[in-house]
Amino acid sequence: MWYQKDWFTGSDYYNFRERQISVQELCIINPVEQVFHERTEIYYVRSGKATIWVNGEKFKVRQGSFLCLYMHLFYRIDEIEEPLDCVKVSFHIGLFMFLCFEKREVWENEMLIYRVEPLLYLNMEEQKRVETIFAELLLEEETQRFGSQNISIYLAMELHALYCRYAMEKRESLSGGASQIWSVIQRVLLDTSKTLSLEEYAKAAGMTAVTLNRHITKNCGYTFFQLQKMGKVFHACALLHFPDLDLQYISDYLGFTNLEDFCRVFKRYMKMSVREYQTQHIGAGVGMRGEEEALQVLQYLLLCFHKPFQMEEMAQQLKMKPFQMEKRSREQFGRTVQELLEEIRVRMACSYLAATERSVTQIGQDVGFGSISTFQRSFQKYMNQTPSEYRSEYRLFVKK
Known part of the structure; x- marks a missing residue:
């Protein structure tokens, strides 16, 4: 596949931009206005309290919040009660075509994009695993050793895969499933x-x-x-x-x-x-x-x-x-x-x-x-x- 315009499966998958991973630590103390973002953004909140609006729906952000905000989701952050100490990784969704490699029901990939909550509250065990991956991502970003780009890609893929796992499991555990x-x-x-x-x-x-x-x-x-x-x-x-x-x-x-x-x-x-x-x-x-x-x-x-x-x-x-x-x-x-x-x-x-x-x-x-x-x-x-x-x-x- 040399060129695919559909962002869900990847656009111009082999170019350099598509393989870029951005990782950064943030301390959000002021409201974040709604802006257009062309890359998927995954946040993990280490501490703080605030309100985030995603496509018009209100969510409470607190310690252990795990967010996956795809490019079609419009969000803004307001009502910051305590400054948000968080880590963010950004990537182009085409990078994660690995989802197609695992045998799934035909509707599951589409559901992961459109039909699960953008914000998850992780338990202690889940928080430790996510925090470890973010720590390794930050280390690769800082040191830029040989192979850092590839390792960052693999770590980001693992992070996104965990979000998919937790989102699907929490969706199925809700009283009265969507179906x-x-x-x-x-x-x-x-x-x-x-x-x-x-x-x-x-x-x-x-x-x-x-x-x-x-x-x-x-x-x-x-x-x-x-x-x-x-x-x-x-x-x-x-x-x-x-x-x-x-x-x-x-x-x-x-x-x-x-x-x-x-x-x-x-x-x-x-x-x-x-x-x-x-x-x-x-x-x-x-x-x-x-x-x-x-x-x-x-x-x-x-x-x-x-x-x-x-x-x-x-x-x-x-x-x-x-x-x-x-x-x-x-x-x-x-x-x-x-x-x-x-x-x-x-x-x-x-x-x-x-x-x-x-x-x-x-x-x-x-x-x-x-x-x-x-x-x-x-x-x-x-x-x-x-x-x-x-x-x-x-x-x-x-x-x-």
């Missing part, structure tokens, strides 16, 4: 015809309601209550494609208190009234902004499930690459984009079976399945019964 939380997020958005409480989801996830709500908010930027309302609005967008369904029925079916509450919530999330949506966007699909790319993928599929699916079109709309969307989907939902879309179509079919008198064949076409056999097979896969059986069972339940 479990994203599974809950998906369920909340899809389980809209029945209004389950936060406590019910928390009990199924094996944690308290407060803890679950905190994890949901941290992962996607929305509280449980907001997600639940959002899911109902997305579901309403689907039902509004049927002009024979009146608004009162849709409001009641989705569990809103009254029609006024439904219209108010719809406008809050869609930035337009129900009537405006029906007039302007029926069949067009509306993308909503989301801080998390995985949530954007799910939002897009929820709003555009009825359209013929084209990965390239979706990528263009979300301004993401197809492989990136697949990674997000597999990472957070444990399935491909196509599999996620299949489940969403089945869930929407459940609503149509319950809410309309359309034939099973027509509903299969309405939700985007290419043939009745494909629809029947997919429905059986997720619901363990045929569409006709589901319709009969649902209406029998309603009569009771």
Whole structure:
């Protein structure tokens, strides 16, 4: 590889700049303004207390803090309670292609860059190991003996590898891992015809309601209550494609208190009234902004499930690459984009079976399945019964 523009894997990997390692001791007594940095910076804090903001998120820095700040992370340091005595090593990320040499799951390198905390708090054993490496780095920087550059590279690689190890281990040790939380997020958005409480989801996830709500908010930027309302609005967008369904029925079916509450919530999330949506966007699909790319993928599929699916079109709309969307989907939902879309179509079919008198064949076409056999097979896969059986069972339940 002589030249690779993607900074994640290394740019012009063989030039001198790419092999440079910078190590320095710092005493930070004044706030550090947010600046652009083109190299990855690893900090280890030997003493002191301060606050660091990384991409808008606030972290407390103290003794034993271990930070890895990649070039796409914007940070600043303020509220310095005690001067920070720290060591910093800087390098270009392309140097660390060694990550590819170790056999990993396909999503792990991407997760190390984007999906772990930038700041870790090390225990005593971890602190001793990191401090030893920094001491050796400083010694090589000071003496500049034969081979110092190579030894510094190896030491910096070891330092970064330790950060990756600790970050992944601490991520996995958190109560309610991210994959479990994203599974809950998906369920909340899809389980809209029945209004389950936060406590019910928390009990199924094996944690308290407060803890679950905190994890949901941290992962996607929305509280449980907001997600639940959002899911109902997305579901309403689907039902509004049927002009024979009146608004009162849709409001009641989705569990809103009254029609006024439904219209108010719809406008809050869609930035337009129900009537405006029906007039302007029926069949067009509306993308909503989301801080998390995985949530954007799910939002897009929820709003555009009825359209013929084209990965390239979706990528263009979300301004993401197809492989990136697949990674997000597999990472957070444990399935491909196509599999996620299949489940969403089945869930929407459940609503149509319950809410309309359309034939099973027509509903299969309405939700985007290419043939009745494909629809029947997919429905059986997720619901363990045929569409006709589901319709009969649902209406029998309603009569009771």
